[in-house]
Amino acid sequence: MQFVEKKPILMKHRRSLICRVRCARLAAPLYSLPCIRSPVIAPLGISRPVFLPTTPQLLSSMSPQLLEGFDMFSNHRPTNSDRCIGTLKRRSFLKAGAATLGGLTLPQLLRLQSAVGESASSLPQNKSMIVLWLWGGPSHMETFDLKPEAPIEYRGEFFPIDTNVPGIQISEHLPRLAKLADKFSLLRSLSHDSPGHVNSTHTLVTAYPGNLVETPPYAPEHPDMWSVISHFKGPVQNGVPAHVSLPRVRYPGAAYLGGGLDPFTMTSDPNEKNFKVQNVKFDSITADRALNRISLKEEFDRLRRDIDTGSSMETMDQFERKALAMLTSGRAEKAFKIDEESDEVRDRYGRHTVGQRCLLARRLVEAGVRLVTIDFPYVPGQKARSWDDHASVWNIFEEMKQRLPVLDQVSSALISDLYERGLQDDVLFLVMGEMSHTPRLSNFKGQPGREHWGKTMSLLLSGGGLNMGQVVGSTNKKGDEVTSDPCTPNDFLATMYRAMGVPFETHVTDFAGRPTPLVPAGTPIAQLF
Numbered sequence: 001m002q003f004v005e006k007k008p009i010l011m012k013h014r015r016s017l018i019c020r021v022r023c024a025r026l027a028a029p030l031y032s033l034p035c036i037r038s039p040v041i042a043p044l045g046i047s048r049p050v051f052l053p054t055t056p057q058l059l060s061s062m063s064p065q066l067l068e069g070f071d072m073f074s075n076h077r078p079t080n081s082d083r084c085i086g087t088l089k090r091r092s093f094l095k096a097g098a099a100t101l102g103g104l105t106l107p108q109l110l111r112l113q114s115a116v117g118e119s120a121s122s123l124p125q126n127k128s129m130i131v132l133w134l135w136g137g138p139s140h141m142e143t144f145d146l147k148p149e150a151p152i153e154y155r156g157e158f159f160p161i162d163t164n165v166p167g168i169q170i171s172e173h174l175p176r177l178a179k180l181a182d183k184f185s186l187l188r189s190l191s192h193d194s195p196g197h198v199n200s201t202h203t204l205v206t207a208y209p210g211n212l213v214e215t216p217p218y219a220p221e222h223p224d225m226w227s228v229i230s231h232f233k234g235p236v237q238n239g240v241p242a243h244v245s246l247p248r249v250r251y252p253g254a255a256y257l258g259g260g261l262d263p264f265t266m267t268s269d270p271n272e273k274n275f276k277v278q279n280v281k282f283d284s285i286t287a288d289r290a291l292n293r294i295s296l297k298e299e300f301d302r303l304r305r306d307i308d309t310g311s312s313m314e315t316m317d318q319f320e321r322k323a324l325a326m327l328t329s330g331r332a333e334k335a336f337k338i339d340e341e342s343d344e345v346r347d348r349y350g351r352h353t354v355g356q357r358c359l360l361a362r363r364l365v366e367a368g369v370r371l372v373t374i375d376f377p378y379v380p381g382q383k384a385r386s387w388d389d390h391a392s393v394w395n396i397f398e399e400m401k402q403r404l405p406v407l408d409q410v411s412s413a414l415i416s417d418l419y420e421r422g423l424q425d426d427v428l429f430l431v432m433g434e435m436s437h438t439p440r441l442s443n444f445k446g447q448p449g450r451e452h453w454g455k456t457m458s459l460l461l462s463g464g465g466l467n468m469g470q471v472v473g474s475t476n477k478k479g480d481e482v483t484s485d486p487c488t489p490n491d492f493l494a495t496m497y498r499a500m501g502v503p504f505e506t507h508v509t510d511f512a513g514r515p516t517p518l519v520p521a522g523t524p525i526a527q528l529f
Contacts, residue, residue, distance in 0.1 A: 127464065127500050128365040129229070129428045130372045132358065132411065133249045136197070136386030137435035139450050140479060142400050143171050144458035145188045147439070147479045154439050154478050156448075157397045165469045173404035176412035177460075182469040183415050183424070184462035185528065189473020189482045192435075192454040192489050197388070200434040200454055201251045207490045207519045223508070224252035225496055226371050227261040228518060232502045236368055240332045243371040244364055246270075246357045250375075256511045263373065270338050270356035277336050335367035336360070349413045350406065353377050358410045362417055365427050379406050387433055391442040391449025407431070415462045428464025428499055439479035456482055464499050466528040490522030498524045 141147060146160040146169065160169035163181030170178055170186075177184070194203040194210060198218055202210030206222040223231070226243055231254075236242045245263035254261040268278050334340075338360050349355035354376050361372040378385050382402050389396035411431055418427050436457040437450030456475045462468065473485040497504035497519065504522065507515040 127426060127428065128370050128372070129226075129430070129464070129496075129500060130358075130361045130365060130374065130414070131249070131430045131432065132354075132374045132376060132414075134376050134387045134407075134431065134433035135250055136388030137200070137433045137437055137452070138387045138458075139389060139396070139400075139437040140188070140456060140458040140475075141437075141439055141450070142396070143174070143404070144186050144460065145456070145475060145479060146171060147475075147477060150439070150478050153441055154480075156441065158400070168469075168471055171404060173401065174408045176408045177415075180412055180415050183419055184429075184460050185466065185468050186458060186460055186471045187473060187487060187492075187525070188456075188458045188471055188475060189485050190457040190459060190487045190489070190492055191482055192457075194435075194454055195452050197434055197452075198251050200452075201249075203454075204434055204489045204492070205252050206255075207493045207522060218251045218253075220251070220253040220255045222510075222516070223255045223257040223261070225493055226252070226263065226373065227254035227257050228497070228508075229371060229500050229502055230261045231257050231508070233370060233500070236370055238331055238368045240335065240364070240368045242369070243373070244361075244369050245373045245375075246360065247375055249373045257508065263371070269353050270360045271351060271353050275338060331367050335363045335369070338363065345417075348417075350409045352380070352406065354379075354406060355410045355413070358414045359417075362414060362421075365423070366421070376407070379403055389437055389449050390451060391444035391447050393449070395447050396437075396449045411460070418463055424463040425465040426463075428466070428496075429462040430459060432459035456480060461528070466499060470527060472525055472527050485525075485527070487525060488522065490519050491525060492522075494519045494522035495524045495528060498529070 141154070141156055142158055146158060147155050148159055149155070159172050161172045161175065161178055162169055163178040165181040168181050168186070170181075192200065192203045192209075194200040196214040198212050198214045199210030202208070202212060202220060202222075205224040205226075206220065208222045210221065212218060212221070230242050233242070241264035243261075243263035245265045247267045248263060248265040253259075266277055268275060338346075338356060341359060341363075346356065346359065349359040354374070357374045357377075361374055364372050376387070379402055382399055383394040384399040384403065387403070389399065414429060418424055418429065435452060435454045438453040439450075439456065441448050442451055443449075456479055473487055474483050475481060476483050494504045502518075504519045504524070505517075507517055510516040
């Protein structure tokens, strides 16, 4: 459904600001909700009514001054016959928007993060997810699916060791995890055909094969799983961000769900002595001053917004509001005070960047953050800057000998901590990357390595109320073919959405206003439930 431009057009000298508002993008997935029909907003040059899905919670938070400018319709479905109902003066509009911190203005309501839908309120709200992202692609042959009986050109230098679950073996360089195999499950049959890092990531976390150029900028064609979860679960209500990235995982994004679903990204190093969250200074700025700064930026005649897409301005505003929410929330402030942890706990995770990021992730989910993504960073002393172990760049075995003990320490510490705190049913922890690397070794001037490969991948899952202590799927003796329980990225995402209480069989509205399946042809992994 799409409104046709009506005449006369207001403010003729500002025709360039007239936007083509597509009701289908917001209203189509939310027809069961009551709607607000807005008046003409002169500063924006909109000359027709705009229908906005809402909820009782949204309405109760709106200032009375703003509500005076709207007509309320119970379960009203907009049609092309609806007519404009008048104007709202610019001064009244701005006054209404600034009346209270909770007051919602038209641009805020238009943003997709506010339009979470009726289904979001009916889904369970208590699950959190932590993802330790091994960018570059960890080789399954050195981590969770070793092949000691494979030909020498496949098997590599490492040997498997037994775990505390009979029949499950993992790398000899993961001895701490080996003692916790009853508290995690391994998926050894994940497979995709995307060759590069950008498109592998897109395929794995959106359920749609990527057709992106492997150079910046990386604009996702479909929303990633974190954006989808945030979209359906809605905002967190206790003053903490819904999604925190430590720092941001490379390449994915919210696409047509809107930049407001992007994570609050923290680039500061929690292992530093005087660790502070960048862009948010809890002790040096008042909430009033921060709110005033944001309100000034909401002068609509100074902000040339595109209401139809609005991604860049929306993203900037949402970042500032997340920062403000953190600023005014004692819960958020306390969560980031990692120095309140004992030396024993901090040492357990490891006095390095990734160890303290994992500890901070546990503190954040305890504070109510729903999603935390952790980028596994450069380990001091390594040549490797990622898990992308090409023979032409470094020796895979020498780098793995330094990298795997760190992975072992941080993963085992977080799993143990979550179980000891009784969070194993409420927090799902994943260790994964966007691909694996070739089972067959390559060689560059005598230096061993492995190349890009997605056809046989392994990942680790812990907690989240899923069934633990098992291996799902298998590969052949060379590790280059899946032999049982094949799993596509769509199956993986259907599993994640089901675990997080998201209706994976539903649709969302894409850039063109078309209903698009969240997960086409995906089925949750039965063994995990």
